[in-house]
Amino acid sequence: MLQQQLVEHYSIAELALIARAYNTPEGRSLMRKAPAFTASTTKALEAAFVAQAVELAAVEAQRSLRPDAADGNSGEHRSP
16 A cells, blocks of 8 residues: 555655665654654644634634624625
8 A cells, every 4th residue: 555655646766766865864864753743743733723613613603693694694795
């Protein structure tokens, strides 16, 4: 499965370059740090997603409380 994903996203030349890079001290260091980096950025993205969802839910709740919400009018100006 991993091999299928690799060749689906990278060319053979790119995979060869990755292999060469990962066989350097810097490349090995990157590989050791990658899981922690991914975990921290995933947490930040999840927090941003939740904050955006809460904000959008609050906006929608405010819209539903407006007097014109019952008739389906979103308050947008419409030309006759």
